[in-house]
Amino acid sequence: MGWGLGANDSANVFGTAVSSRMVNYRIAILLTALFVMLGAIIGGEPGIVTLSKELRKDTAFTVKNETDIAKADRKARRTAVVVTFAAAFTVIILTVAKMPISTSQAVVGAIAGVAVLQRSLDIGSLLKIIACWLGTPLGAMLLTFIFYYAFRGLIRKLTPSVFVYDPIMSLLLIICGCYGAYALGANNVANVSAIFVGHNMLTMSEAKIFGGITIAFGVITYAKPVMMTVGKSIVKLGAFDALICVLSHAVTVHVYALIGVPVSTTQAIVGSVIGIGIIKGGQTINYRTLARISLGWFATPFMAALLSILLYFAANLYYIPE
Numbered sequence: 001m002g003w004g005l006g007a008n009d010s011a012n013v014f015g016t017a018v019s020s021r022m023v024n025y026r027i028a029i030l031l032t033a034l035f036v037m038l039g040a041i042i043g044g045e046p047g048i049v050t051l052s053k054e055l056r057k058d059t060a061f062t063v064k065n066e067t068d069i070a071k072a073d074r075k076a077r078r079t080a081v082v083v084t085f086a087a088a089f090t091v092i093i094l095t096v097a098k099m100p101i102s103t104s105q106a107v108v109g110a111i112a113g114v115a116v117l118q119r120s121l122d123i124g125s126l127l128k129i130i131a132c133w134l135g136t137p138l139g140a141m142l143l144t145f146i147f148y149y150a151f152r153g154l155i156r157k158l159t160p161s162v163f164v165y166d167p168i169m170s171l172l173l174i175i176c177g178c179y180g181a182y183a184l185g186a187n188n189v190a191n192v193s194a195i196f197v198g199h200n201m202l203t204m205s206e207a208k209i210f211g212g213i214t215i216a217f218g219v220i221t222y223a224k225p226v227m228m229t230v231g232k233s234i235v236k237l238g239a240f241d242a243l244i245c246v247l248s249h250a251v252t253v254h255v256y257a258l259i260g261v262p263v264s265t266t267q268a269i270v271g272s273v274i275g276i277g278i279i280k281g282g283q284t285i286n287y288r289t290l291a292r293i294s295l296g297w298f299a300t301p302f303m304a305a306l307l308s309i310l311l312y313f314a315a316n317l318y319y320i321p322e
Contacts, residue, residue, distance in 0.1 A: 001084050002192040002214020003221070004091035005103040006036065009188060010219040011227035012249060012269035013180040016242035017173040018227060022166075029223050031174065032181040033216035039185025039257075040212030046260030047190030048207055050125070051107065052198030076199035078315045079114055083195050086110040086308035094296055098225045101296040102264030105133065107191040109301030113308035132261045136252060137271030143248040144275030151244065169239040176243060180250035184265050185212055187257035194262075237276065245272040267297065 014028035087103070087110040094101045108129055115121035160168065192214055193207035202210065237245065249269040256263040270293060277285035 001088035001091065001103075001107075002211055003218035004088055004095055005188055005191055006033075006215040006218020006220075007222035008091060008095045008101065008218075008226050009103060009184055009215075009265045010036075010181075010223040012265040013184055013246070014173075014177045015227040015269070016237050016245045016273070017177055020237050020239050020242040022170045022173050022239045022242060023177065025224065025227075027174075028177065029219050031178050032184075032223070033219045035178045035181035036185035036215050036219060037212035039182035039187075040189035040215065041185075041208045043182070043186030043257055044189035044208045044211065045204060047187055047257060047262045048194040048197055048204065050129075050260045051111065051190045051194035051262060077201065079118075079312070080195045080199045080201060082308055082311045082315055083107070083110045083114055086113070086311055087191070087304050089307060090300060090304040094300065095222070095226060099293065099296040101293075101300045102133070102266050103188060103191045104129075104262040104264050105297065105301040106304040107194075107262070109304035110308040111195065112301070113305035114312050116305075117309060117312055129261055132256060132259075132263050133267065136256065136263045137267040137274070139255075140248045140252040140268040140271035141275040141278075143251055144244055144272045145279070147247055148244045148276070148279055151240070155240070166239070169243060173239070173243050173246060176246040176250055180246050180253070180265075183250045183254035183257055185215060187253050187262055188265065189215065190262045237273070241276045245269060245276060248272040248275070264297070266293075 010029065010032045013032050014023060017023040018025050018028050087106040090106045090110075091101065091103050108126070112121055112126060155165075189208055189211035192211035193202055196202040197204060197207045246269075249265065249272050252268045252271075253263065253265050270290075274285065274290070
């Protein structure tokens with residue numbers, strides 16, 4: 001799961017900067033891996049608490065004696081494996097298809113699918129998360145409008161030469177990318193390891209470290225395919241446009257990390273890129289790519305939920321001899 005998340009969502013951090021040729025790809029993935037780990041370790045706890053405790057009620061495991069405790073422990077481990085595998089399989093399949101999808105939606109969909117079978121789904125917490133999913137691209141788009149006109153006005157006043165402008169843009173893209181990677185780790189480490197904290201299989205510290213390392217591994221080994229989809233296929237971006245997108249994405253994701261709601265970094269960066277497309281005129285947006293990405297957003301939670309339901313059902317089948 002961590003590998004799939006890192007391979008897919010790292011595109012949202014430096015994809016626009018790499019595609020605009022302002023930041024070298026190798027530098028981008030190394031910085032992303034480093035700051036993802038820092039974000040996971042330093043700021044990952046609120047999101048882990050949300051997914052590990054609030055989405056599922058505790059009614060799934062009722063214990064009365066030592067036998068019930070042992071059964072509940074085995075059931076908890078099966079649940080954790082089913083949820084993680086269902087979400088990871090969904091993410092990896094769509095990553096190989098070069099679709100920038102939401103790992104948060106995959107994990108929440110998988111948890112919700114099992115929780116429905118166990119009659120332990122917390123509808124209120126689920127609606128809270130879905131509301132944040134809807135607010136993520138819209139919030140990033142709004143920040144894009146604000147940052148674009150504010151920074152454009154500043155640049156026009158300073159009127160830097162080309163020899164000054166390009167190095168400054170590269171530096172700012174690297175700084176904002178590092179901030180975006182930190183926000184990615186802080187917000188999305190819950191998608192990797194929260195389920196294991198919820199079933200007492202990992203401590204909070206272990207979950208943050210383990211999650212951060214696995215996400216970083218995905219960044220280093222398989223980030224490029226989706227990175228090019230995000231960076232080039234929706235709207236062609238210049239250096240300044242890329243800077244605004246990365247900054248808007250990072251601020252949006254970090255705000256939700258502080259709130260403790262794992263959201264889609266993909267939705268944040270796509271919202272930012274669409275904001276740039278609207279500013280430049282709607283004709284610059286590749287609507288076919290946008291429709292393909294939107295389809296992935298809708299399909300991800302349902303695919304993960306269905307897979308987790310099937311796996312959970314299969315994992316709890318028992319042979320009863322006649």
